[in-house]
Amino acid sequence: DIVMTQTPLSLSVTPGQPASISCKSSQSLLHSDGKTFLYWYLQKPGQSPQLLIYEVSNRFSGVPDRFSGSGSGTDFTLKIRRVEAEDVGVYFCMQTIQLPLTFGGGTKVEIK
């Protein structure tokens, strides 16, 4: 199974300040078709996960442009340009290049 390792475990951010979350996979997520199957989700308190970023760097419909994803191969990063109060929750990365689909352990983002 592909192991997804997220850091940090938690993040306390002042509103308006940037935040960055790292996700590393134990195998390359680059498919032979050129796509990289890495996704980012946010699970707000008491809610189900919502898709933020697909295929490393593409924002899902309705996701604010303060969210951005980058990376390649096995190293990926989610950045929030200026954190807002509504961004609190647990962020997960997920790989879908190989079954079983696997998730990072999550990064809890709190507001200072």
Next chain:
Amino acid sequence: EVQLVESGGGLVQPGGSLRLSCAASGFTFSSYSMNWVRQAPGKGLEWVSYIRSSSSNIYYADSVKGRFTISRDNAKNSLYLQMNSLRAEDTAVYYCARDAGEWCVDVWGQGTTVIVSS
């Protein structure tokens, strides 16, 4: 509006069975593959099972293989998860989640809670 609504969760004894349902609306259900994903209390997410739009391909996590069965009824816009021989470690919130294509899981239901305990 795209919606997925799970039901069927509850308290069950170890070794027991439960059938989860997921009602889909707001999109052409028969065109989409679907997944079940679970989240144990205070833990991360674990993929459970996948079914292609036509039911032609089905996959399971090793942890549930032989005990869980995924199925769907496209005429009823519904996804199911039959869970047998339940164990304490199956206790979790179970989410159904849509696959938008090429393994992009884009929409999740609100989840249904399964508790396996004596």
